[in-house]
Amino acid sequence: MDQVPGSPKEPQDARDDDGLPGCHRHPDRPSGIRCTRCDRPICPECMVSASVGFQCPECVRGGAGTGHAPQAAAPRTIAGGTIAADPRLITKILLGLNAAVFVAVLATGGELSPLVHRLDLLGLDADPSRHQLIGVAEGEWYRLLTAMFLHQQIAHFAFNMLSLWWLGPPLEAALGRLRFIALYVLAGLGGSALSYLLAAPGQPSLGASGAIFGLLGATAVLLRRLNYDMKPVLILLGINLAFTFLWPNIAWQAHVGGLVVGAAVAFGMVHAPRDRRTLVHAATCAVAFLAVIAVVWVRTLQLVG
Template sequence: MDQPGSPQEPQQAHGHDGLPGCHRHPDRPTGIRCTRCDRPICPECMISASVGFQCPECVRTGGGSGPAPQASAPRTIAGGTLTADPRLITKILLGLNVAVFVAVLVAQQAGTDLVNRLDLIGLAIDPSRYQLVGVAHGEWYRLLTAVFLHQQIAHIAFNLLSLWWLGPPLEAALGRLRFTALYLLSGLGGSALSFLMAAQNQPSLGASGAIFGLLGATAVLMRRLRYDMKPVLILLALNLAFTFLWPNIAWQAHVGGLVVGAAVAFGMVHAPRDRRTLVHVGTCVVALLAIVAVVWVRTLQLVG
């Protein structure tokens, strides 16, 4: 782990577009500075104060020269509590995906078709049970279980590598509760759009909708912090091209997750400080209500 520097250390070398590197993570260019010592700080290091942001050293010691605002309890850029392990929720999500994948393999060995009971499907007849199944039949849980469901090793490996890459910076910047809400709403948003636009008996599964939500949230956060947007925009363009050009990919889940993730993240990182909690809760509630409305409309189309 990088060791923090002292308040008297020289300014870090400039990064992309002339932005200085974080004094604790020199490879991360940032446009934000500590209001006490004026050193550059990245999203993982910044802590909300009554005015602006402060670095961890100044919060711990009250250091810095001259008068400075009194620091509040350590908070992330979105108002979440600063934690010792900014990867905890990411690790839990990784574990849940792996656990469901293992459960699917064990069920297959036991002769149980767990995939068909958990994947996303609008409305179909299950030949093994000779009955209607699907979200429109009342099995709304499929909108969520499908987000944690994978069948192929390559599929789960790609999604989990993406989660491990995108998750920790967002979790550090948003806080655990907000990051969890972002991930779940993105996954549900992808499921909802798939339910709305895909054929009623076309199954889909995977964490891709949630991953695209994290990618959209990353773009929003980088824009908020005035980072160089080129890398994330190139990555987003490549993933969208892959989504629409590669066969047998549920592009609806990718687009739905991307839109919901970007919208939720925008509400989280742009909320006014004095109404932050209200705006965050309102943003998540609006996103959830929009998802429910889409599912309700599609259900009426299929069974109404």
């Protein structure tokens, strides 16, 4: 649970093993970034983008209209999003959607569920000699999206949802809700597209793993942008990639596709120039979406030909 802001001096004394002070509003979160006005440590959830550096929410509220800082309609995150009262709302909604679909799959037959067969098939018929187009190859592009919310095994579902709950809130707080949604969806589509391009024809591919790896890549980009210690996230990324390529029956294409797209989109969001931020964000998302369309189009032409 978030803690009530204390006095400026208390968090200054709270330090982690690396000597970083704790955020003055969330003392359990070490931070190397300080408010440019009061010099108190602030975590990504508390950062408000200013003309120079970042400010804490208290300084933004206290300085608006006083002549000491530009008046702002609302505080902004590092990526330019509006700071929300509940920085976990979209993460909770995504968890709820995944859980609802998972329950529906179990209720309609588990691995034999008609939901799975209607929503996750990507290429040709399982017997390529019949050359019968199914799924995305037949024009059902919506499967690239719906496959992101399908899980068959409890362990698969639980691992992805635990990862979403761990990675989602900090990114949602740092990017803002709309940008977080765009990042999640584009990363998931990137994973589906690469699976469609490289996997064997007719091979089903499902799960939120592509989107989750996109969040992992985005977390690495955000930490690098904030000059945080990169070792923990790089170790985590290395372990996950090792499992991706060594564990059987894992669609590594979805993991790699989601990771690349998520990192690329996050890079455009957190490094965009302040005066052209909205334009750069829109262009970044558009390019990522067009890349997904291009990959799917090329693969479909290969299958049809």
